[in-house]
Amino acid sequence: MNHVIEKRSEGSRSPFVMNTQCPFCSVQCKMQVIQEWKDGAKPSYTIVGVPNAASEGRLCVKGMNAYQHALTEERLQYPMAKRDGEFVRISWEEACSMIGMKLRELQESYGRDSVGVYGGGSLTNESAYLLGKFARVGLQSKYIDYNGRFCMSAAASAGNKAFGIDRGLTNPLSDISLAKCIILSGTNIAECQPTLMPYFTRAKENGAFLIVIDPRVTATAELADLHLKVRPGMDAALANGLLKAVLEKGYVDEGFLASRTKGVGDVRKHVESLDMAELAEMTGIEEELIRKAGEAFGAAPTGMIFTARGVEQHTDGYMSVRNLLNLLLVTGKLGKPGCGYGAVTGQANGQGGREHGQKADQLPGYRMIDNPEHRSYVASVWGIDPEELPGKGVSAYEMMEKVHEREIRALILMGSNPVVSNPNANFVQEGLEKLDFLVVADMFISETGRMADLLLPVTAYLENEGTTTNLEGRVLLREANKAPLGECKHDWQVLCDIAEELGRGRWFSFESSEAIFEELRLASKGGLADYYGITYDRLRREEGVYWPCPSVDQPGEQRLFAASFAHDDGRAELVPVDNHYPKERVDGEYPLYLTTGRVLSHYLTGVQTRKSPSLAAREIESFIEVHPSVARKYGIAEGSLVSVTSRRGTVVLRCHYSVKIRQDTVFVPMHWGDVQNVNKLTSEQLDPTCRMPGFKVCAVKLERLY
Ligand SMILES: Nc1nc2c(c(=O)[nH]1)N[C@H]1C(S)=C(S)[C@@H](COP(=O)(O)OP(=O)(O)OC[C@H]3O[C@@H](n4cnc5c(=O)[nH]c(N)nc54)[C@H](O)[C@@H]3O)O[C@H]1N2
Ligand SMILES: Nc1nc2c(c(=O)[nH]1)N[C@H]1C(S)=C(S)[C@@H](COP(=O)(O)OP(=O)(O)OC[C@H]3O[C@@H](n4cnc5c(=O)[nH]c(N)nc54)[C@H](O)[C@@H]3O)O[C@H]1N2
Ligand code: SF4
Ligand SMILES: [Mo]
Numbered sequence: 001m002n003h004v005i006e007k008r009s010e011g012s013r014s015p016f017v018m019n020t021q022c023p024f025c026s027v028q029c030k031m032q033v034i035q036e037w038k039d040g041a042k043p044s045y046t047i048v049g050v051p052n053a054a055s056e057g058r059l060c061v062k063g064m065n066a067y068q069h070a071l072t073e074e075r076l077q078y079p080m081a082k083r084d085g086e087f088v089r090i091s092w093e094e095a096c097s098m099i100g101m102k103l104r105e106l107q108e109s110y111g112r113d114s115v116g117v118y119g120g121g122s123l124t125n126e127s128a129y130l131l132g133k134f135a136r137v138g139l140q141s142k143y144i145d146y147n148g149r150f151c152m153s154a155a156a157s158a159g160n161k162a163f164g165i166d167r168g169l170t171n172p173l174s175d176i177s178l179a180k181c182i183i184l185s186g187t188n189i190a191e192c193q194p195t196l197m198p199y200f201t202r203a204k205e206n207g208a209f210l211i212v213i214d215p216r217v218t219a220t221a222e223l224a225d226l227h228l229k230v231r232p233g234m235d236a237a238l239a240n241g242l243l244k245a246v247l248e249k250g251y252v253d254e255g256f257l258a259s260r261t262k263g264v265g266d267v268r269k270h271v272e273s274l275d276m277a278e279l280a281e282m283t284g285i286e287e288e289l290i291r292k293a294g295e296a297f298g299a300a301p302t303g304m305i306f307t308a309r310g311v312e313q314h315t316d317g318y319m320s321v322r323n324l325l326n327l328l329l330v331t332g333k334l335g336k337p338g339c340g341y342g343a344v345t346g347q348a349n350g351q352g353g354r355e356h357g358q359k360a361d362q363l364p365g366y367r368m369i370d371n372p373e374h375r376s377y378v379a380s381v382w383g384i385d386p387e388e389l390p391g392k393g394v395s396a397y398e399m400m401e402k403v404h405e406r407e408i409r410a411l412i413l414m415g416s417n418p419v420v421s422n423p424n425a426n427f428v429q430e431g432l433e434k435l436d437f438l439v440v441a442d443m444f445i446s447e448t449g450r451m452a453d454l455l456l457p458v459t460a461y462l463e464n465e466g467t468t469t470n471l472e473g474r475v476l477l478r479e480a481n482k483a484p485l486g487e488c489k490h491d492w493q494v495l496c497d498i499a500e501e502l503g504r505g506r507w508f509s510f511e512s513s514e515a516i517f518e519e520l521r522l523a524s525k526g527g528l529a530d531y532y533g534i535t536y537d538r539l540r541r542e543e544g545v546y547w548p549c550p551s552v553d554q555p556g557e558q559r560l561f562a563a564s565f566a567h568d569d570g571r572a573e574l575v576p577v578d579n580h581y582p583k584e585r586v587d588g589e590y591p592l593y594l595t596t597g598r599v600l601s602h603y604l605t606g607v608q609t610r611k612s613p614s615l616a617a618r619e620i621e622s623f624i625e626v627h628p629s630v631a632r633k634y635g636i637a638e639g640s641l642v643s644v645t646s647r648r649g650t651v652v653l654r655c656h657y658s659v660k661i662r663q664d665t666v667f668v669p670m671h672w673g674d675v676q677n678v679n680k681l682t683s684e685q686l687d688p689t690c691r692m693p694g695f696k697v698c699a700v701k702l703e704r705l706y
Pocket of ligand 4 (some may be wrong): 346
């Protein structure tokens, strides 16, 4: 395995133990990476899961192999600038002065907002916080957003509106085994958070009835007592069906509705007016099964609902989640052991990354940038005049539109690969080609990195200390184990250096991630996501601390809403939800629904997992999952290459027959770029409330290739 760095950087030949946590998904499994020199000069690695309250010592195949990409010499090791189409090595001094010159020039000619910042949910809380501050105080630009827009925005908006607060799981994971009925909708835990599966098998052993809603029979669906193979994009209508079944049978917690909620009257009226047979027709699920699911949930003494991107990544994702929250509220299943909601967070720091100001409309601690009180509080922490804070910008994909329009002329990307992960990827690529200056801070040269004018090498998780907040809302400290590779810098250091170059250094004079965390604590104090009571010392001593945690002597709140919701009147809000169809429907020309998602061994756009030989070998290329009866209709053989076309583009994929998928639907994973980039097909239409794209449904046609 010549990918592994052979340098014995940590000195002796005795085993070198690195205590860390997996950089990939939101479970944030704790692990040890043990480096040994058994024989010969090459080190070998043993990976051991470390017991902790979330993963309980388990690891999945990605965690087991996450050392490989972090230790490969294929990583970026020094800044590189593009000269005559080729990347050449330059020094950090040259890189910084180039950034300073370019950004000053553009901002002087076209205004401060001509420079945009685009972040990611892999960044630590410290870097994510600083990125938000960097955009507003360093660049004084309103244009900042991040890849979590594509991930968490529908559930976050729904949680905020319904409950007054958004935290991935309202309950600790240990509550799952107390739930007697569990709905998993559009969440494929078995492949995406595999180490959580035992929580669900344990619940089943305790007698829980498990309902999975997914157009495919996933490994998660195989565990279900009832699988509703929903037509993509029809979750809002399906939830109406579940509500109708519950209301008709009277499985309603009237006391809870009266004392803790508002808006149920309108929901009752709306749901009564709907016709169950029509709902069955729309969703592709028999009436009897809808009733069975609704009644099982209503009748159970305790119950939880989990959603992930299958429900959320739609142009009505926000309303679909709201409707499932309606179901929880009507049945009174919140704020009690075994009763709650979970928006299963995706990225390592998908939760913390959405709390401290990477979002276009947000300031640290979940404060809002258009709220005068919030502005003045955060401005006081930052030592600036509130007037100097820019207003709200636009969402991630809309930033790409601004790039096209040349309103944004330079972009600083940190922790994302937008030409692969944005919808309508051909358009996004065209836009980024128009930029005057593209800076990409990454560990590798991603598909977007290839387009950069300047590449900045950053440290990997083994080198980079900082906190992440896992899907439970539990803040964890990940200590650094190794010196940075080559000339790599931490993300936050890069931001401090650029700010210094721009003459804004006095707001960015941090020497450690802990120093940034100290400021974050203060900036979040009194906000919804209050981290004030959390310190590095506490995180070292305790097993992580849940937010909100307003003071150092408080434990942090494990289970939310025991006594009240976070709205000013303490009440949760129900809202009637219409049956939405996806904005793009199938027709004679594009007869199949395409849905997209993940496989076990790869992570997001695959930049990291494809650099791991063990993971790459498990799945070497993308594919399209097609029902055999549909494939045969088009004369497409199992294993052959097929061209897949939507109104926006074409990709070429290998056909996998699968009887597990609906016959009107095909599935493609999102982990590959270039000709296999499924986002060349997906649509640019966004959810009107949260600006989430409809990644989970568009219309396509298949053609066999010879
Ligand atoms: N192995 C792996 N794990 C990951 C990641 C990864 O890339 N690879 N990424 C992480 C991140 S950032 C995220 S956000 C999470 C994502 O975690 P998930 O959201 O669980 O993953 P997806 O595969 O995107 O989608 C989940 C399921 O939604 C189904 N689905 C598609 N359309 C619909 C629909 O209209 N309605 C319903 N109800 N279901 C539908 C799909 O068939 C799929 O099985 O995973 C995290 N964990
Ligand atoms: N069709 C379709 N598209 C989707 C989705 C889908 O389900 N279907 N899911 C969406 C979702 S949920 C998500 S979260 C997005 C994610 O999509 P992206 O934002 O593109 O996420 P990654 O592929 O993780 O890209 C992260 C890049 O940052 C680098 N990186 C990793 N860690 C760090 C770090 O600490 N610092 C820095 N500077 N760089 C780092 C990686 O090497 C990689 O190049 O994709 C979205 N796009
Ligand atoms: S990918 Fe997620 S479940 Fe797997 S080891 Fe990493 S953190 Fe744990
Ligand atoms: Mo995500």
